[in-house]
Amino acid sequence: MIGRLAGRIILLSGWRRALAAFLAGALATLALPPYDFFAVCLVSFPVLVWLIDGAVDTADGGWLRRALPAAVVGWWFGFGYFVAGLWWIGNALLVDAQNFAWALPLAILGLPAFLAFFYALGVLIARLLWSDGLGRIFALAFGFGIAEWLRSFVMTGFPWNAIGYAAMPVPLLMQSDAVIGLYAMNALAVLVFASPALLADKRHRRMGLALALLLVAAHVGFGFYRLHTAPSTADEAAGGLRVRIVQPSIAQSAKWDNAARRAIFDKHIALTEAPPRPGEPKPSVIIWPETSIPYILTDTPEALSRIGEALSDGQMLLAGAVREETGAGGTGPLYYNSIVAINDRGEIIDAVDKVHLVPFGEYLPLEKWLRGLGLQEVAEMPGGFTMGASRRSLRVNDDLAFLPLICYEAIFPSELAYTGPKAAAILNVTNDAWYGNTPGPYQHFRQAQLRAVEQGLPLIRAANNGLSGIVDPFGRITDGLALNAVGDIDASLPSGVDPFWGTPPGPPQTWAILILLLAISGGFEVLSRWRFD
Incomplete structure (x- = not known):
């Protein structure tokens, strides 16, 4: 037959x-x-x-x-x-x-x-x-x-x-x-x-x-x-760092509405200030998704002050934000898709920029020629985003650093080499609201999940509308939020393990x-x- x-x-x-x-x-x-x-x-x-x-x-x-x-x-x-x-x-x-x-x-x-x-x-x-x-x-x-x-x-x-x-x-x-x-x-x-x-x-x-x-x-x-x-997932997490992942599920169309900025910011603040569940300690680190801060922080110091007020003593916020700086020779401005680390005094103590940008989404290849044809990148940013200089770990405090992957950087297993302090976890922030209720967010999560297995590191994933979660270095999901759910996760971060060969394959x-x-x-x-x- x-x-x-x-x-x-x-x-x-x-x-x-x-x-x-x-x-x-x-x-x-x-x-x-x-x-x-x-x-x-x-x-x-x-x-x-x-x-x-x-x-x-x-x-x-x-x-x-x-x-x-x-x-x-x-x-x-x-x-x-x-x-x-x-x-x-x-x-x-x-x-x-x-x-x-x-x-x-x-x-x-x-x-x-x-x-x-x-x-x-x-x-x-x-x-x-x-x-x-x-x-x-x-x-x-x-x-x-x-x-x-x-x-x-x-x-x-x-x-x-x-x-x-x-x-x-x-x-x-x-x-x-x-x-x-x-x-x-x-x-x-x-x-x-x-x-x-x-x-x-x-x-x-x-x-x-x-x-x-x-x-x-x-x-x-x-x-x-x-x-x-x-080790069991319970044993892995015992005594581990407590983190909170915020998933606000903001519609992508609302993120482009200037009139909705304050409401978006307040929603993130409310989820940040929510008390932990009965019997659980306060999280030490709070994670917001990609481009979650709806302001340029250097132009909006009151937003930093409000973040500082929302954080308890010793808490740290790691949030996706658009970072602005002046270009070489006073030209610019240049915009970066970044993760910023903000302490309980509302101070930015570290920031890392996205290194691998999305062609046509965040920048235009052959820019002069394509702009001459009237084309523009999908992300609403004058001139598009600028690529980060190199990948380095994000400093959370003197004893803790994460390996930052912004959006689809998590799909490139060969591009995760980094400089700086050794990372205790992979931090993947993303905004998959662009793709609605489709297979896209599920496919994206799976690929990030496999990076944890390869690197021997736990994964913290904060996605605007999901899928958010904590994954241990064996690919097991220890906690998560469903697609389009609104809420937060308070969980202990599993420990990492040595890669099989000493370094990732x-x-x-x-x-x-x-x-x-x-x-x-x-x-x-x-x-x-x-x-x-």
Whole structure:
């Protein structure tokens, strides 16, 4: 039966092949938050393998001519994956629909069309190493591993919804990330997800499926062992720093309304001043989300005074704010998306700026040319935001510092190196109200959750409308607030753990896995040619 199905898919051509690839990619997004039905990838990737099997050019031509039909299949698979997984980005353009609704097709279809070229390249690479049977599964894993790695940095990078996340929906299945990291996980996930294609291959299916089952067993077994030997969440938090996360759930349209600024500020103050629950101590650190302070603090000293009044003795506020400074030579002003640390006297004792800005959201690439065409960034800030000079830890007091990640900085595992005092936790502040009640906030939370596992640090996440929460260094959520809930969390901060290798996984682990996959797939390809000759 599976052999007949594979044969029918292999023989598809023209628009039928493109549609099958698109639907297979779209189906794979059900493995992502908030659905987390990872089993769909065991269907999507075998279909992709069989479509690549049938994507051949019989004309006499060079290697590129022979591989191009497979690359087209990869593009359609990627287009389906990114349209179905990222359609919600268009919601941000509807906040100010009068100015940005025209760009909806670019967000919903244009961005996925661009990202799909990475998967086209991945399949192109795989097709060049293609061979019968098991070898092609290794080739596809290597190709996707390269594609996802490139997607993490090309044109500033956008590794959102990397394939590896589909293999890590719960803490039990997140622990391997601490060992090999996301980019290696991308490749191994594809290796496992594509393995059911071997059911149609009588020669290699036992070996291939046994290997896939061995990888799954190692993945699950290591997760079970690590969580079994980890302290309980209650033990982790015992005696830990008390923090309060404020989630006000301010509508994005209201944040742009000057008349609503005082009400927004007062809402944050009220949640800050709320007494702790009976029997619980006051929090030492209070967290507000990204751009939560609706004023430029240097221009509004009364706002700082009011914050100082709201804080009890010894309390510290860490809040997202827009920071302004004069540019070089008296030019400017320059605006930064920042986190500021404010003490109980209303004094700013430290501030850090966002380093990785969102293209078109917070700044315009090719600014002079695009502004000449009348374009502007979505964030309402004259001239857009300025990039921070470097990533450093945020000083909370003389004995405490956090690793600050503002908004989507949390999706870049390779960009978390920092200077300054050693961080006791990751601090991720964000404003996902741009995206409404869509999969976007759930996907964003999951990616931040995995950074805690990789870094061996607890995560404090304050999101304007959710999802906010505390995550321990094993990826377990110790407390949280639902999407669009209004309230606060008072919780003890779990302790960190040493990363598996002493430092978070990075290029050594990534390239060890990719080189191994390349060697195996290349070996099968050479053997295939030798038998043919």
